[in-house]
Amino acid sequence: MAQDSTSPVQTTKALDDYVLLGRSGLRVSPLCLGAMTFGEQWGLGANKFESKKVFDLYYEKGGNFFDTACNYNFGDSERFLGEYVSDKRSEVVIATKYTCNTTAMLEDKRFNPNFGGNHRKSLVENLDESLKRLNMSYIDILYVHIFEYRTPIEEIMRSLDDVIRSGKVLYVGISDVPSWAFSRANTIAELRGWSPFIGLQTRYNLLDRSLEFDLQPACAEFDAGIIPWGIIADGFLTGKYTRESTANIKSDYRNQAIASHSKHEQNWKILDEVIAISKEINRSPVQVALNWTQQKPGITSPLIGARTVIQLEENLKSLEFKLTPEQMKRLDDVSRPTDFPFPNSFTDQFDKFIGKNMQVPNKFAPIAAAYNYGRLY
Template identity: 65%
Template sequence: YFNDVRLLDTACSYNLGESERFLGDYVSDKRSDVVISTKFTLNNTTVQKERRFNPNFGGNHRKSLVENLDGSLKRLNMSYVDILYVHVYEYRTPIEEFMRSLDDVVRSGKVGILPWSIVADGFLTGKYTRESNINLKSDYRNRSIINYSKDEKNWQILDEVIAISKEINRSPVQVALNWIQQKPGITSPLIGARTVVQLEENLKSLEFK
């Protein structure tokens, strides 16, 4: 292990599945010592010239989840993964089907836990405003933020988070992380820091209640 790292992450789309095969081989004799996470949603057949495009192999719908998870487990040579991420939320699959399918794979024993985006893909960090979002480019990086911004209720939640952050002299992201930590059933929030500064900022959410 490198610096005692125990969580190893991959995805069905990374290098068209080769990442999962490599990781599976690497941890084959140490499975109980590590936490394995993978992801589903992206459609590998869109970039594989030797394969015919299969619309059922991507998205959040039940068939995509079942097919991709089974494929991931086969490549990893494992009976379960500890964590399954929804790589992209595509806003087309009915939420009832989406949640039912996710619950089923957890109950089946093939998945340990399903983490969620605590700060709504960055929407609750406070860096987005009603005015600034008007100029956001409609690409895959901003898709979630643009969709969040379409619902006035989300702006009201953000307004409340910002108001609380000012009242207690904390950042919006610290307020959001602190709130989720106090929810029943939450054992360990997952953060998505890209820099040391962001990591330190997130960890400060542990300093207050």
């Protein structure tokens, strides 16, 4: 009997169904637990007791992939995580990031201009501080937190290769970077025998699919894994917000993202479809949004965050099913960007002059489908 198009495919996928991260042999869980909620310094996370319960549940379910950064909760995120994994270091994959200047956020510290940025001194100082907070001798993955346009790419890649050769770091990745810089960095690394970026962190969700324009094809070309963040769009895709409840929302620190999302009717149409599908399959909007992301090409291990065990349990249930092709298409269609950036908006007009039915390589199939490349004439 043919399956009902509204019935999701049930799976037995779990956190211990490990996947390879990019062009490496490193095994990681299909969902990465973000530790930005470990600590209360920013007013957005949980205390050490509650954070430990979140950590324990993820670990007990087979999870091994944890993500933090030098600046999260003024260092508490790394401190908590280091304490939690102290007796299981060899079993887990720890990723942290440098770039943000931690002295700029603390009034009781003298500002150090060289404690931020992507340059060598910032890398050396922040890496040592992260290792102290984590109480570890090495970090599995060190990310450049954001490309800040001031440090030469050659300096970044050589410095990262040096810390790998020192044994303090095993692999490197980058977060929040334009595709040209990512591509140049990995090309330089390949040509000079340095360690390339094996993973990219970037924002990706049903409201923001800009990843698909350039970064996803770049990652496909370099065989880099994609670890997307912001899957539920700052909470907009949880379903707890309505047109009415956000009509007069204040655009302050806590609500500025929701205030921005709620201004666009297209975003509400996307949310409406997410909620409709969630009701059809008896799943939460969060699980639908996560499942859509997990099925998109090139995605290795979406980042999830949770302040409570209940929130984590909801996230993990997104592994129990797969949206049907019809449901994926509905979400793809309603969230399809209306304005394609140049040159993608231009290239498809000339595809017909290249040759009839000339298919693109499989690694570029997603962008070909998005822009109708390689179509029949």
